[in-house]
Amino acid sequence: MKKIYPHITKRRLYLTVPYYKGLHENIQRNITKYDYTLINKRHKTIDNLLVNNKTKTKREEESGVYQINCSSCPAFYIGMTTRNMKKRFDEHSKNHPKSALGCHINECKHNIEFDNLKILHKGHNFYKLTMLEQLEILKNRDNRHLLNELSDFNLREGSLIKIINFPNIPPNIRNVTDDNLN
Incomplete structure (x- = not known):
């Protein structure tokens, strides 16, 4: 042929x-x-089924979407990094006025601890992590303890957030428009 x-x-x-x-x-x-x-x-074999030989990555070395809870109050911040989680946490704790979390620490004289960091999604893909970060922020947008600025997001009809189909997004977030925000 x-x-x-x-x-x-x-x-x-x-x-x-x-x-x-x-x-x-x-x-x-x-x-x-x-x-x-x-x-x-x-x-x-029994060995293949019972033993996982993959090396476990330490939490400090992970990258992804994270949530940092304030040690002194219920406030929390959601962020994303494709780098080492510990380095990004140190940047938050040292560069106080440059992020919403830093402003909270500076104004309220509160502190944050690495033990209060929770990894929500693991990964290295910048675009996927950016969308997952936005998703987590939007899921918590009605929580008054969220420190992130919602004004940074373009929530207009037809925006990228509406176009992407995430099956676990509640209907009230899936169809976000400017009218819903007011």
């Missing part, structure tokens, strides 16, 4: 089976004439 019609690519079919020495090679030889490719997978 390839010699007659070189511009037409034939779709390959794949077969996934556990690897057994000798048997794998024999099966591969027999199924190649039918345009199948054999793919190996690990055997299911």
Whole structure:
């Protein structure tokens, strides 16, 4: 077929089976004439099922959407970082007037502790994390203890927040317009 019609690519079919020495090679030889490719997978063993060998990332090294609760009052701040969580927390605690959380700490003479940081969503993708941060802020927009500025968001009809379909967004947030905010 390839010699007659070189511009037409034939779709390959794949077969996934556990690897057994000798048997794998024999099966591969027999199924190649039918345009199948054999793919190996690990055997299911008790060790594979019970042991997770993935290295766990420390909370300080995570990145994502976070919530920092004030240690002195119920106020909280929702933020996002693609960098190290501990470094971002230190920036909040040292650069007081540059964020809403910093202003709260400075004006009320309150403090924050890393133990009061809660990771809401983990990830590294800037655009996805930005949308998740906006989602979390909008979910808490009626909470009077939220320190984030809602005026930073464009909540007009047809904005990016309305276009993206998040299945867990309540209907009152999903259809946000300027009329709903007043």
